[in-house]
Amino acid sequence: MKKSAVIMMIILFCSGSMLTVHAEEHYDVYIYDRWDEAVSSQAGYTAERSVSGIDLGTEAFSEPADIFRDKQGQFLIADTKNNRIVITDSELTKTIRILKECTDKNGKRTMLKSPEGIYVSPETEQIYIADYGNERVLVCDPDGNLLIEIIKPETALFSQELPFLPKKVIADKAGNIYIILENITEGAAMFSPDGVFLGFYGANTIEETPARKLEYFWKSLITEQMRSRTARTIPAGITNFDLDQEGFIYTCTQSISQKKDTVKKLNPAGTNLFSSLGTVWGDMESVYDANTNKTYQSMLCDIEISEDGNINCLDLAQGRIFQYDKEGNLLFIFGASGDQLGCFTEVRALESSENQIFVLDSAKNSITIFHETDFGKAVHKAEALYNNGYYEESLMPWYEVLQYDGRYRRAFLGISAGLLVKGEYKDSMKYAKLADSPERYDKAFKCYRSEWLSAHSRILTIMFLLIIGDSILKWHRKRRKQHDGFQ
Amino acid sequence: MMDFNNRQWLNYMMKHPVDGFENMRWKKAGSVKYAIVIILFWFLASIFENRLYGFQFRAEPDKIFNIIPHFVRTILLFLTWTAGNWAVCTLLDGKGTMKQIFIYSAYAMLPYVISIYAEIMLSHILIREEQIVIDMIHLTGISWTALLLFSAVRTMHQYTFRKTLSAICLTVFTMLIILCLLVLLLVLFQQIYNFIFAIYTEIAYRLKV
Incomplete structure (x- = not known):
């Protein structure tokens, strides 16, 4: 009897621990709950390894600023202080090619100088380089032959006193080129496929705080002359952007003062589709660190849309990566500031593949590779089914998520929706209550009530x-x- | 005529907003015991509204429950009203006594208290689309109580319509002053407590060393 009990205990223990992810992270993994308070959670991604320039068989990186993963899976790294673009294989194990110069039509070579941004068009495979040091943007073919060189446009729309300092560049499906310039707050400069300046795109808006409204009121009272002498209120310029599969442009803004529009999803007309979302991007409130005597507030320096539509944001202040689904719901938070694997000193850019996330650190001069955990896989599966409307199908994946993390709120919401579709209204109400969602409870209760009424x-x-x-x-x-x- | 017991008086008062209190005054009806019960029920209703309301109507997520705000919003508010009204109306030639003000005002609260309980019950069988029903009950309860309260003040002090209005306005103003003074008093006591505690710590420390 005793023996069988011991065996039972062992079996129970094993089956219980099978689903437990061991805490391998060097930092506390957390997520925000219903009350916007941080609670500990399971890790969705775990740091696998870190790759430096020497690991890739070339000289060490020097303050690399951007990383891009093209359609074939090759990585292009803008190695800024070494004045080069390093192209590696899809596994990040060896260097394939190093791009230091471009050749124009006449066979003349032109060197790169501190390139800050890199982009490869999935349609044409053209390489776009934000050649910061030379104040230009280069468009070249995969072999390094220069196609277009974009320099400061000579129009009245563009302030001629300011230098042309391209930081990041992308090109949409139609070939239009968008460039983020360091000293421009009007948004990204937009150029036609042949390099003609078209205007600015996606400027941030100012948050309407009571103080600003009062200021606006006072300014409306004074004369034009006096107004010209007062300080102007200007929104922070966008910091980085990315394209999703459907061609929408997502921007992020790294600013301490700007709370609104830190992440935007722009349609071709430049309207922010996330304006009514209500998501707080990054950490909920600034955190005071007693060790450094500083207050940290999220500063999103890069945004990346993965193939399944999830939004990855990179927080420069704390070295954290925030992953949201395409509706703007928080999925995971991982990464931290520090020296261990998975921690960062000064993050600059991130990229993602199917189940990996690559983070570039310009102070550690390395790329850290995060791999999706079993928990992450379960959440991604459930959330993809849920967001595509397969509520009933997403039920089992959500139950699985709950086995990993018993207070993952989205799982309760998902189960409630799934049970509602399935017709199990009573249970749907129960899970809506667990998720603390009156809206969802109302929907389930409505069905439950009409069922009860017709039955009685x-x-x-x-x-x-x-x-x-x-x-x-x-x-x-x-x-x-x-x-x-x-x- | 009108030989009602206390419960019948409550019923009669509610259904006759204009002359109900007049008859009550004439018959010297109304009991402090019933008034206290009504106010206690009001206090409970305030708590139930927070804790037992239908989940589908819950506007904001609650993480903590604190009984003090409920106490302040019901019992303390009512006592302030009684004191304020008494203070104002003694000066304005009001006929009512403190006891009368307490009883009549508490009686006037009855429709509102009943409406809260009705809302709590309905919130469990209605859905969000039918919120309007709850809103209507709420509005009815409040306006009925307002009417009764006005009638109560007018009757117990034997005022004209206009004088009642000004007395009520002044009472609200007095209530604000009383509450301000209460807060001040609270702060003062806290200071004294801190002072005494500091002296105690100092002496305790000296004795130890």
């Missing part, structure tokens, strides 16, 4: 008739009594 319609009708009959009888008796009394 006969009894209810009889009771209703009885009450009416009883009250009529009473009323009649009372009238009779009065009548008798008067006689």
Whole structure:
């Protein structure tokens, strides 16, 4: 008897620990709960290894600023201080090619000088380089032959006193080129496929705080001359951007003062589709660190849309990566500041593949590779099914997620939605309550109530008739009594 | 005529907003015990509204529960009203006594208290689309109580319509002053407590060393 009990215990222990992810991270993994408070959670990604320039068989990186993964899976790293672009294989094990110069039509060579941004068009395979040191953007073919060189446009729209300092570059499906310039707050400069300046795109807007409104009111009272001498309120310029599969441009803004528009999803007209979302991007509130005597507030320096539509944001202040689904719901937070694997000193850029995330650190001069954990896989599976409307199909994956992390709120929401579609209203109500979502509870309760009413319609009708009959009888008796009394 | 017991008086008062209190005054009806019960029920209703409301109507997530705000919003508010009204109306030739103000005002609260309980019950069988029903009950309860309260003040002090209005406005103003003074008093006591505690710590430390 005793022996079998021990065996049972072992089996129970094993089956329980099978689903437990061991804490391998060098930092506390957390997520925000319903009350926007940080609670510990399971890691969705775990740091696998870190790759330096020497590991790739070339000289060490020097303050690399950008990393890009092209359609074939090759990585292009803008190695800024070494004035080169390093192209590696898809596994990040060896260097394939180093791009230091471009050749133009006449065979003249032109060197790169501190390139800051790199982009490869998936359609044409053209390479776009933000050649910061030479104040230009180069477009060349995969072999390094220069196609277009974009320099400062000579129009009245572009301030001629300012230098042309390209930081990041992307090109949309139509070939239009968008360039983020260091000293421009009007948004990204937009150029046609042949390099003609078209205008600015995707500027941030100013948050309407009471103080700003008051300032605006005072300014409306003074004269034009006086107004020209006052300080202007200007939104922070966008810091980085990325394209998703459908061609929407996502921007992020790294600013301490700007709270609004830190992440935007722009349609071709430049309208922010995330404006009504209500998501707080990055950490909920600034954190005071007693060791450094500083207050940290999220500063999103890079944004990346993975193939399945998830939004990855990189926080420069704390070295954290925030992953959101395409509706802007927080999935995971990972990474930290520090020296160990998975921690960063000064993050600059991130890229993602199917189940990996690559983070470039310009102070550690290395790329850290994060791999999706089993928990991450379960969440991604469930969330993909859920976001595509397969609520019932997403039920089992969500239950699996709950086995890893028993207070992962999205799982409760997902299960509630799944059970609602399945017709199990009572349980759907229960899970909506666990997720603390009155909206979802209302939906489930509505169905539950109508089901209950139709199931009990006969009894209810009889009771209703009885009450009416009883009250009529009473009323009649009372009238009779009065009548008798008067006689 | 009008030989009602306390419960019948409550019923009669509620259904006759204009002359109900007049008759009550004439008959010297109304009991402190019933008034206290009504106010206690109001206090409970305030708590139930927070804790037992239908989940589908919950506006904001609650993580903590604190009984003090409920106490302040019901019992303390009512006591301030009684004191404020008494203070104002003694000066304005009001006929009502403190006891009368307490009883009549508490009686006038009855429709509002009942409406809260009705809302709590309905919130469990209605859905968000039918919120309007709850809103209507809420509005009815409040306006009925307002009407009764006005009638109560007018009757117990034997005022004209206009004088009642100004007395109520002044009472609200007095209530604000009383609450301000209460907060000040609280802060003062806290200071004294801190002072005494500091002296105690100092002496305890000296004795030890």
